[in-house]
Amino acid sequence: MSPRRVLAGSALALVLPASLLLGLPSHSATESAEGGAASASLRTTATQWVHLQALPQIVQQGARVASPDAAKAAITATIRPVEAGRKVRLEVERDSHWESVATVRQNAKGRAQFAAPATSSGRPLTYRVRAAAFEGLEAITSDTVSTARWLSPTWTDEFTGSALSPTWHHRGQHFDVKSLRRCSRGDPKAVEVGDGAVRLSVMKDRSQTTRCKVRVRDEFAGRYAHRLNGHIGTEGAFSFKYGIAAARMKFHRTRGQHGSFWMQAVGGMYPGGTGHEIDVIEYFGDNHRKGGLTTFIHRYEGSRVVKTGARITDIRSFLRNKRDGWSKNYHVFSVEWTPQTLIFRIDGKETTRISGGISSVPQFPILSLLSSDYEIPKMKGRQLPQHMYVDWIRVWETGS
Missing domain, CATH: 2.60.120.200 (Jelly Rolls)
Known part of the structure; x- marks a missing residue:
């Protein structure tokens, strides 16, 4: 891990809520991305950070019964500073390139919440988000997360x-x-x-x-x-x-x-x-x-x-x-x-x-x-x- 990454992590502890810090993986965001199967990641800069989390298939509104395997995964980005209304785009990796899935706006609690497929042809998917430039803040792209962890329920x-x-x-x-x-x-x-x-x-x-x-x-x-x-x-x-x-x-x-x-x-x-x-x-x-x-x-x-x-x-x-x-x-x-x-x-x-x-x-x-x-x-x-x-x-x- 680079000294720059360590410094960023130390500074981040001053602004991240304790509940979020406790819920993050013990390894760095870079290591999560390299492993390719982390369900949570953290990207930080000097002025902002993005915590991205892939959750299980827990999104399925509808009038009739349906297979839980057909439910969508929940993907949540928490971004600081909070800028309600900032556009956040969810992207999925396909064949070594990134495709847009959906765009929502950051809410008043700093979250951008998505529902997205958990698999493609039976294989887990990798996601990231990109928060647009907004009122003096530069655009920022999160590190990646994978749905792999949640594909085998207990x-x-x-x-x-x-x-x-x-x-x-x-x-x-x-x-x-x-x-x-x-x-x-x-x-x-x-x-x-x-x-x-x-x-x-x-x-x-x-x-x-x-x-x-x-x-x-x-x-x-x-x-x-x-x-x-x-x-x-x-x-x-x-x-x-x-x-x-x-x-x-x-x-x-x-x-x-x-x-x-x-x-x-x-x-x-x-x-x-x-x-x-x-x-x-x-x-x-x-x-x-x-x-x-x-x-x-x-x-x-x-x-x-x-x-x-x-x-x-x-x-x-x-x-x-x-x-x-x-x-x-x-x-x-x-x-x-x-x-x-x-x-x-x-x-x-x-x-x-x-x-x-x-x-x-x-x-x-x-x-x-x-x-x-x-x-x-x-x-x-x-x-x-x-x-x-x-x-x-x-x-x-x-x-x-």
């Missing part, structure tokens, strides 16, 4: 056939006051596999002959029909530590329940433990006054559970067009989990980032459509059943 379920694979089991099959589900419980009747997807439902519990007394914030809120929830997880059969997990989902319509893709720690969450509940995505129904999409983690700090995360704002910016919707089409919801950071995305676009105090134990995936006590009064029983669909789920474990 685990996939495409929900083919007519039954769940043995990896899944049904969860929460008893009424549980502590979990705020005194009036609902998980049941295999609320889970159905067919037409290339798993359907998770909330439906009336016909085994109950009386109506449930719903309490919200310790106050009586009315009597409602008991409900069955679709609630499945891979505890004891599949878990992973660090990497990227993604699920392609189409949510329910009506408020009164929430659909989720989440993870829990192997061995549970307890005081002194480092495992979390990681809510990759939760959706609370169409026409929610605050948008209805949230991302949170729950973890112990000392003897108490703390909640970190956010309600996703400007949710329409993650939809393809005005006709798109969370209950109308499938979208891919994912989390990138490293020892330092959790990064949440919708179709490859970042929504939320949480750093520090991150889970360091294996976690297992969960899919659910749950009607918690506080939600039940928001929907009449005649509006049941409600359905959520999951086309596929994938995990790319990195181990670090």
Whole structure:
């Protein structure tokens, strides 16, 4: 490595956010390019830098089920200084020359986000970006990244056939006051596999002959029909530590329940433990006054559970067009989990980032459509059943 490169790297530490520095490869950007298979690269000059990252195939909006192998890879360029509106062009290497793929503008957070093919004729692709000259800044071309790292997922379920694979089991099959589900419980009747997807439902519990007394914030809120929830997880059969997990989902319509893709720690969450509940995505129904999409983690700090995360704002910016919707089409919801950071995305676009105090134990995936006590009064029983669909789920474990 040249002395100039070392000096640039030292100076860069003064301006790069710690979360980004921690996520970069330990080798230099030059070595990444020479290796030809790095999924992240860093190019620096005296006045600007470009961090480029190739992510797995986590972009696939659409109305119908589709193969995860047909999804597009997410390519993200983070550029400093931030110059919102600066044009950034994605290029792909073909036959030793570079072809333009797409051009977008840098957003207010300094990112340029692309969706691009992961392969050509079954082979990985190499990408770079070029940021145009802009208001006194010279044009800059990134070092390259490759999609090769992500072409062999650790685990996939495409929900083919007519039954769940043995990896899944049904969860929460008893009424549980502590979990705020005194009036609902998980049941295999609320889970159905067919037409290339798993359907998770909330439906009336016909085994109950009386109506449930719903309490919200310790106050009586009315009597409602008991409900069955679709609630499945891979505890004891599949878990992973660090990497990227993604699920392609189409949510329910009506408020009164929430659909989720989440993870829990192997061995549970307890005081002194480092495992979390990681809510990759939760959706609370169409026409929610605050948008209805949230991302949170729950973890112990000392003897108490703390909640970190956010309600996703400007949710329409993650939809393809005005006709798109969370209950109308499938979208891919994912989390990138490293020892330092959790990064949440919708179709490859970042929504939320949480750093520090991150889970360091294996976690297992969960899919659910749950009607918690506080939600039940928001929907009449005649509006049941409600359905959520999951086309596929994938995990790319990195181990670090």
